[in-house]
Amino acid sequence: MNDAFVLPTRFGARGLGGCYAPETLMQPLLDLEAAFRAAMEDSGFQAELKAELRHFVGRPTPLTPAPRLAAKLGLKALYLKREDLAHTGAHKINNALAQALLARRMGRTEIIAETGAGQHGVATAAACARLGLRCTVYMGVTDMARQAPNVARMRLFGATVQPVEAGQGTLKEAVNEALRAWAGRCTEAHYILGSALGPHPFPTLVRSFQTVIGEEARAQVLEQTGALPEAVVACAGGGSNGLGLLVPFAGDGLRRMAVEAGGHGRALGEHAARLDGGRMGVLHGCRTLLLQDAHGHTAETASVSAGLDYPALGPELAALVLDGTVDARRASDEEALAAARLLCETEGILPALESSHALALLPALAAEGVASVLLGLSGRGDKDLSTYQSRLEL
Amino acid sequence: MNDAFVLPTRFGARGLGGCYAPETLMQPLLDLEAAFRAAMEDSGFQAELKAELRHFVGRPTPLTPAPRLAAKLGLKALYLKREDLAHTGAHKINNALAQALLARRMGRTEIIAETGAGQHGVATAAACARLGLRCTVYMGVTDMARQAPNVARMRLFGATVQPVEAGQGTLKEAVNEALRAWAGRCTEAHYILGSALGPHPFPTLVRSFQTVIGEEARAQVLEQTGALPEAVVACAGGGSNGLGLLVPFAGDGLRRMAVEAGGHGRALGEHAARLDGGRMGVLHGCRTLLLQDAHGHTAETASVSAGLDYPALGPELAALVLDGTVDARRASDEEALAAARLLCETEGILPALESSHALALLPALAAEGVASVLLGLSGRGDKDLSTYQSRLEL
Amino acid sequence: MTLNPLLPFLMAGDPSLEALPGLLAGARALGLEAAEVGLPHSDPIADGPVLQAAAHRAIGRGATPRRVLESLAGLTDSPDLILFTYLNPLLQLGLDPLLRLLEPTPVRSLLVVDLPFGEEPDFEAGLRAAGYPLVPLLAPTTTPERAKALLDQRPDPGPGAPFAQRFAYVVARLGVTGTGQGTDLGPVAARVRDLQGITARPLAVGFGLSDPASLRAVRTLGATPVIGSALVADLTLGRPIKACLESRIA
């Protein structure tokens, strides 16, 4: 039945993506694709979205030259795309707000979302408060503990935070539970998935709402410097900020890089580096690279950052990597923590732990002779303060 | 010797302000005024400041229409000037960054600052990291406890946070200690005062670096609506965000309002409403309205918000109120907390406790028949999460 | 065609790793023609708390897909089996090893919860060619046109084939598996009647059924009720399979 979709459902030479959904969700997904296509062609919707991104979210976010960090690392130039300055503190709001507008346009009055780091949950809760939609956010109990400030923020925005006890109590379980909840309420509720993963049309929808990052960044770096950088770098959890930043540079012949969570070791369960530890599989509705055991059971993951420890990489980003147009790397917990501290001390910017993984790649890039880099600072680190405090012994 | 200053040192009919500084600081203050005047006339400095405000701080900050909150309150239109989206989360960075640039231009390598809510300390620490200046922030021990996240942020930015044990352990004591420290190191260090208070030229300097708020807001509201609002409202601690927002609307014949911390009662020591509990006096280098006992000892203050509990109102804002061109009001702790929750739930924006005091005035304005309001959202509430959690029983 | 009165669902590996053959024999002793066997999966997105917990217990006991299928090899005293599973464990086995594992078992068809027709055409075609058709699912959200298409895509092999290979699975309600609290059977009854208007194949109705009255109501419609979570929960409590099923067949 995937021929009932109009947009391409697959990515890359190996056909990643697809729509591996329980039948209950098929019609809602078909409806969602139709609504998405209609909205994208509706200038009224586009204008509304643009106005909210500008006046509520604070777009365009700045592109910040980081000369002191660049000098420290031996780069000639470094530019940071400042999604940390977007409302609620990360790129997640671009997608959450757009989907919430879409849901309202579809007549939905209720929103379901999952969250890992809590940023997507906070963004969704904020978007729902802004638009007057009821909101329930599923969050693993481990993540609730390590990202407690975000739990409080969601509640302040009037959202219900549903603790998910299963498994490791992190993002994967939250997605499971959100999918279940959506199956139960799919006639009233829209599910705002938080990254470029899940069944079609979610990966396409989320990526479409996030490319504003790269479009702005490309125009800004050209405006500020008259040239493109040699490399563009983003961290990769599900892949939404990565695609959002990297896709608009597709035709530019520069290096595009995605950094995964290297955690604290290379054995299965000690990291979340799907591209060098994962095998093709299906999870949460799509075919992609997946950390799993020999039996096809999803593996446990580990990362200091709650937003990168998802066992699957979004299918479009995975396809770009497998097809060789995006490079994937990993950064360990320690490297990310050190990179965060260095950015703090040289530029006065506190990055999210997720974004710190992208920063952690810079020394290697400099060593490889790359002179200029544009890096996606996907979020701010306020939510990670307690981790920084304990791990960096402040 | 104040005739050695070139800029006016006094404000309003009653001559508030001045430069009541120990002799040790007089020459540094004279030098500072001279450096400030030179910088303001130097297009190179102006361009540098403008570029940093744009690319690092994220200016212009948005002006957000808040239709759901407006409807709830019975206002026709409400616009929020989003200083919460400025880098580090409040308007404080406008001043901190500008003064840090000025200090570097003066050849200073070291920065001293005081902080109450921690926002100015964080902003100063960030600006110092960005520019490579050494930074020491004085902070009362009570404030360190209630704004712990900001302490961690300052330390991450490489700043030294000096606990100040004296008195109530809040902003007033931090200023005392910062002034003392500056007197000891005034040949190497610049003191970045965080609000429009202290001896000349600080009030003028800080206000000048903050009027970007009102200038942007005025242009934005005209662009978005073609008209000016009936009232412009800001909260008032020392007065920097208030002046920054209100001064550029001076010639517009609209209502300009400043909201002070009403705390939990009307007796001396239970609030920080200088305009209806204060008497003229001199503190920290300037003559202004001051909460004090009969003997001229500074009184204790109380407010749920660490950024508004300073016992003196900055002299320029106090002068505007005494001369009748700005209205002063107070909002209690409870009113501010309720207003914060309402903004969260209707618009998905989490305000700082300070800013919530401005929000708390809106029901009264609506009741007085005001239809349209532009409100200065001076900062975000992430730093106040633990207070919100306990006081709002989340 | 006589009505198959009940389609029981058992979670392989629960309540113990060795329980399955005995439970299947028990079902067969009651004359049940077919049973669903759940392959425990780490991320059962279509299952409610009871089956999630059962799956996780089973995985904890070592109930890997391979071991489960091996435990079914050579069973003769069993109803026809429908392997209820998520796609990924099958993909990881690969088609040929999977077929080799299935061959000696009583499995007659597969119900792959998260595999809509067309997403893995080669895999599905390979299964079908080897005699393992995939069961079509019809949800409350499935429109009539879509239902027709789904039934065509996974067609009825005809009256010569066993129930396990013929039936379509009617999902009784929105949501996940699990005991429904006071499920109103009105809507599913209407859907069953509509479906009976477009297909002659047997229908099973599942998700949320537990009490004998609901099961009877489904039978009254001429469809086979599925009993899953309620049965798994009972077995966990140590009740014998006979007692669990008998009252639900009457």
Next chain:
Amino acid sequence: MTLNPLLPFLMAGDPSLEALPGLLAGARALGLEAAEVGLPHSDPIADGPVLQAAAHRAIGRGATPRRVLESLAGLTDSPDLILFTYLNPLLQLGLDPLLRLLEPTPVRSLLVVDLPFGEEPDFEAGLRAAGYPLVPLLAPTTTPERAKALLDQRPDPGPGAPFAQRFAYVVARLGVTGTGQGTDLGPVAARVRDLQGITARPLAVGFGLSDPASLRAVRTLGATPVIGSALVADLTLGRPIKACLESRIA
């Protein structure tokens, strides 16, 4: 003109509310011509930890400005006093009440730490007219031109006037009052010599002096050393004023 060998600083209200008259008598018994009396203030921005703590203790004991001045009324057995204070308490009293309170006391001049010349011209003129000149302060940051101006603005009433009304206060170092650790007196010696080149009035040197050697060094320059924090700290420990001062005059 003989050199006044020491200018002691006492915090009114410390070490007890009643101590001041006795301490002043003790200073006078040693032949000291003048003493500074600190009016305790809530926000002593120019004071280091010792005087801050003394002020806060004194305030806690009820040492309000009015009470302090009243306790000085009618004292005959006292050196000339310089009232060391911050501006705000004086402003809150108001000029006329302040003058009335000063009149019966041995106070001869005021050192208002945070009142640069010209900031409160009427207030300062009123004090001067009533016989209470303000002491000029000369800091390490004070340029020579600025020093000349400051000395002109608060001029020397001439040799007929007592030391307390004539002297200029040379701030020995940057920072606040308090015991200096190994203060290098080289820079202040140079400054004192430069100042002696532009003014004939007596100079006092304070901030950070404590050990007899430093005090002697100041006297060698022909200036009067001020002993503040070190003295207050000693008195807090219960040492008698005679013992505290004697060793420091020698």
